[in-house]
Amino acid sequence: xxxxxxxxxxxxxxxxxxxxxxxxxxxxxxxxxxxxxxxxxxxxxxxxxxxxxxxxxxxxxxxxxxxxxxxxxxxxxxxxxxxxxxxxxxxxxxxxxxxxxxxxxxxxxxxxxxxxxxxxxxxxxxxxxxxxxxxxxxxxxxxxxxxxxxxxxxxxxxxxx
Amino acid sequence: xxxxxxxxxxxxxxxxxxxxxxxxxxxxxxxxxxxxxxxxxxxxxxxxxxxxxxxxxxxxxxxxxxxxxxxxxxxxxxxxxxxxxxxxxxxxxxxxxxxxxxxxxxxxxxxxxxxxxxxxxxxxxxxxxxxxxxxxxxxxxxxxxxxxxxxxxxxxxxxxxxxxxxxxxxxxxxxxxxxxxxxxxxxxxxxxxxxxxxxxxxxxxxxxxxxxxxxxxxxxxxxxxxxxxxxxxxxxxxxxxxxxxxxxxxxxxxxxxxxxxxxxxxxxxxxxxxx
Numbered sequence: 001x002x003x004x005x006x007x008x009x010x011x012x013x014x015x016x017x018x019x020x021x022x023x024x025x026x027x028x029x030x031x032x033x034x035x036x037x038x039x040x041x042x043x044x045x046x047x048x049x050x051x052x053x054x055x056x057x058x059x060x061x062x063x064x065x066x067x068x069x070x071x072x073x074x075x076x077x078x079x080x081x082x083x084x085x086x087x088x089x090x091x092x093x094x095x096x097x098x099x100x101x102x103x104x105x106x107x108x109x110x111x112x113x114x115x116x117x118x119x120x121x122x123x124x125x126x127x128x129x130x131x132x133x134x135x136x137x138x139x140x141x142x143x144x145x146x147x148x149x150x151x152x153x154x155x156x157x158x159x160x161x
Numbered sequence: 162x163x164x165x166x167x168x169x170x171x172x173x174x175x176x177x178x179x180x181x182x183x184x185x186x187x188x189x190x191x192x193x194x195x196x197x198x199x200x201x202x203x204x205x206x207x208x209x210x211x212x213x214x215x216x217x218x219x220x221x222x223x224x225x226x227x228x229x230x231x232x233x234x235x236x237x238x239x240x241x242x243x244x245x246x247x248x249x250x251x252x253x254x255x256x257x258x259x260x261x262x263x264x265x266x267x268x269x270x271x272x273x274x275x276x277x278x279x280x281x282x283x284x285x286x287x288x289x290x291x292x293x294x295x296x297x298x299x300x301x302x303x304x305x306x307x308x309x310x311x312x313x314x315x316x317x318x319x320x321x322x323x324x325x326x327x328x329x330x331x332x333x334x335x336x337x338x339x340x341x342x343x344x345x346x347x348x349x350x351x352x353x354x355x356x357x358x359x360x361x362x363x364x365x366x367x368x369x370x371x372x373x374x375x376x377x378x379x380x381x382x383x384x385x386x387x388x389x390x391x392x393x394x395x396x397x398x399x400x401x402x403x404x405x406x407x408x409x410x411x412x413x414x415x416x417x418x419x420x421x422x423x424x425x426x427x428x429x430x431x432x433x434x435x436x
Contacts, residue, residue, distance in 0.1 A: 020166050
């Protein structure tokens with residue numbers, strides 16, 4: 001067991017974890033944050049994507065011990081985040097989810113694309129989503145929803161921020 | 162699946178890290194971004210006794226921008242290179258390559274040193290750094306040594322990294338202002354490992370011309386005839402030069418389909434330079 005301290009969705013957390021425990025399992029099993037989903041557990045499906053120190057990361061490929069002293073944001077967080085709010089509205093409006101398994105990570109990935117100004121065209125959005133697999137929608141509505149949210153955010157703040 | 166049980170330690174300095182590695186006598190693996198290692202552990206393809214986490218060592222995050230080269234610390238991430246947050250010796254080649262490497266959520270954690278240490282035959286950096294004449298610096302408790310990247314990777318997941326050694330950084334010579342490069346990666350989906358990959362450097366001022374194939378069933382494959390023809394400014398025989406180079410690489414055992422992919426990718430990357 002190794003002692004770790006980190007912030008999850010803004011709250012300071014301290015725990016003892018076995019080094020082999022992934023960040024994903026730590027979030028789901030120890031913190032009950034089950035919005036982070038596990039599909040493939042080897043970095044391909046993207047369903048477990050969270051933010052670590054403000055950057056998207058695969059929580060199945062990060063050990064919880066390696067997150068000592070770091071900040072983690074999961075889909076349960078993002079309170080007051082205007083980009084996630086716009087994406088949620090847009091996903092709802094454009095029917096961009098069916099079973100919902102990939103949705104939390106789709107939102108987190110899309111937020112990162114918008115903030116890095118990498119959602120300027122359909123091609124760019126599809127490229128940016130290559131690491132997030134959806135088995136229901138065929139992606140069309142997800143891409144439309146992200147393009148629409150990016151447009152709204154761009155109108156609110158012309159610098160993409 | 163879940164990773165097997167393992168011990169974990171996060172040293173505070175490079176010196177402490179190499180000492181821990183030496184003490185573990187081959188039972189330890191170095192972990193930086195972990196984007197391949199943790200996947201391999203989850204699939205039970207790797208089960209080290211001890212993980213030595215070097216991801217946050219300040220020595221390995223350092224970047225030195227000299228007059229003729231840039232030295233990137235081993236733990237510089239692909240995302241930092243993609244975003245231009247570190248000095249670029251390659252006039253845009255390395256940021257372009259980084260943007261095609263895996264997915265953003267992989268690039269934010271994966272490191273250039275980790276990519277070299279694993280030397281996946283389909284990985285980008287071993288081929289690109291070989292084309293750029295880069296040198297890798299290795300550190301052990303007793304010594305430091307440098308190796309050319311063309312010599313460092315010796316085969317499929319095989320390198321000259323000795324037990325107890327850690328990659329400290331990569332020194333990459335700067336391309337001249339009028340140098341040209343070509344890069345083409347063939348994969349079915351953005352971000353996947355390459356099925357074929359070619360890098361071309363044409364730097365007349367430094368008399369450096371090199372065409373390198375990645376995903377070549379082994380270490381990055383330098384195409385000598387093709388490189389010579391590029392140095393001569395090209396010509397109608399490019400296809401034959403590539404064919405001759407691929408004939409000579411019979412130890413790679415390319416099947417007909419792979420051979421076609423490599424030929425086409427090499428030719429198109431060369432055309433980017435000669436255009």
